[in-house]
Structures are given as structure tokens and as C-alpha cells.
Amino acid sequence: MIELQNITVRFGGVTALDAVSVVFDAPVSGIIGPNGAGKTTTMNVISGFLPSSGQIACDGEVISHQAPHQRARWGLRRSFQREQLADDLSVLDNLRVILDELPGSRRDKVADMDRALEVTGLALKAHTLAARLNTYERRLADVARCLVGRPRIVMFDEPAGGLTPDETQHLGDLILQIHGLTGAATLVIDHDVDLITRICEQTLVLDFGRRIAMGPTAMVLADPLVQAAYLGLEELG
Ligand SMILES: Nc1ncnc2c1ncn2[C@@H]1O[C@H](COP(=O)(O)OP(=O)(O)OP(=O)(O)O)[C@@H](O)[C@H]1O
Secondary structure, three states: OEEEEEEEEEEOOEEEEEEEEEEEOOOEEEEEOOOOOOHHHHHHHHHOOOOOEEEEEEOOEEOOOOOHHHHHHHOEEEOOOOOOOOOOOEHHHHHHHHHHOOOOOHHHHHHHHHHHHHHHOOHHHOOOEHHHOOHHHHHHHHHHHHHOOOOOEEEEEOOOOOOOHHHHHHHHHHHHHHHHHHOOEEEEEOOOHHHHHHHOOEEEEEEOOEEEEEEEHHHHHOOHHHHHHOOOOOOOO
């Protein structure tokens, strides 16, 4: 569970997030909104990459005062719009560098990495350099990175960007497995509303840094305010 209380972020004259309060308590939750709405800023605040006013709690623990590496150690995992894979490392070593920072026996870590590679279908690419992976395989490796080391909160920023419909479908299936495999809650930003509808039980809609809707995804998407702001429809009624 992720609880944001009264989160405000300003960049000079731009208010990227304006007193946003929200509780994400589903296995998979979404954040949608037009370009510049504050979606990535929300993930940056939760990860600790950006300072903000207000308070952030995950699974009941206040983490607002923690540095990004402490949050990662706690169990926060994150993918970015541009993947963070190290191109000069193999897929396996990209997982290993995460586990090197965490406690646990070597044996458990090997089992953890094997499971992540198996689940994502990357077992045969374990020793392939990340630089040699295609876009989809890189995305799968991103998911694998989020599966290792006992994650508690996993966040994906536009995971479907640049993927084909079939790849998006499979990636969605993988994201849906994360909670059952690890117990972690997942937060997904994407412009692909079909993907969000399929995998996110609940969705937050941001517009100009403000929360304009939050709740069960189908209900939120049917909200006239959301349709006007996000789906580009003329104001209804
Ligand atoms: N480092 C920064 N410096 C200045 N302004 C920023 C910075 N990061 C974000 N912003 C501004 O904050 C607002 C929110 O940006 P953010 O990236 O969170 O939006 P977004 O909803 O993720 O958009 P997109 O869908 O285009 O990725 C925008 O007006 C953006 O220009």
C-alpha cells in the first residue's frame, strides 16, 4: 500500500503536483493523465529522487525522510521511461548488481535470479549483454530487475512504450503476476488506456498536477471530467 498525503512539487513557476493525496491499495494500480500532468513526478517523489512537501508512507511505514538507496533497500523497485540497464553487463549481472546491495545468502540470491529469468522468459539470455537485447527483451529485463530482492512496491513508467500489441499483452500478463510472485504492490503509468484498463484495479487521474479522479479503473474512465481532460472529448453535459 502506498499513501501520499498532501504532496506538492514545484519547479520554479510550474506546480508539477498540487497537494495530491491518494492511497493505492490494489495489487496493481494505474496513474494516467495528459502529457505534463505530473505522473512521472509522482513516481520520482515516491522513489525519493525529488523532494516534496507532504508525507509518503508505504505499507504503513513513513519513508519520506529516506534517501533513494534506503527506499530501494526497503523494497522499492522502479523502471524508467528509458530503461536503466547497464549495456556492458549481461542480463544476469544486471540482476546481480541489485542483489549485491541487499542482505541474503548467495544461494537464495541465485534462486531469486533464476526465478526472475524464468518468469520473464529470459533464461536463455542470462549471459547475453544488455546491449544486444531488443526493445522488448530490455523491457522484460526491466521486469526481472523489479522481481529480485524481495520487492514491496514496484513502479513502471510507460512500460508499453514502443511495444507491439502482442508484446504489450504479454508484458501486462507479467505485471499481473508480480503480486502473486512477490507480494509487492505495483504502480503503472502508461498512455495505453487499454493496458491500464486490463491490469489496474484502481487508477489515479492527474491533470495539471491535480488529482481529478481516483477509484476503480472502469468507473474513473467513465467520469466526464476524466473524459474531458484526458480523452480529449468535448466537455459533457
Ligand atoms: N526537472 C524538471 N524541471 C522543471 N520542470 C519539470 C521537471 N520535471 C518535470 N517538470 C514539469 O513538471 C510537470 C509535470 O511533469 P511530469 O514529467 O511529471 O509529467 P507526466 O505526466 O509524467 O508527463 P508525460 O506523460 O509527458 O511523461 C510538467 O509541466 C513538466 O514540464
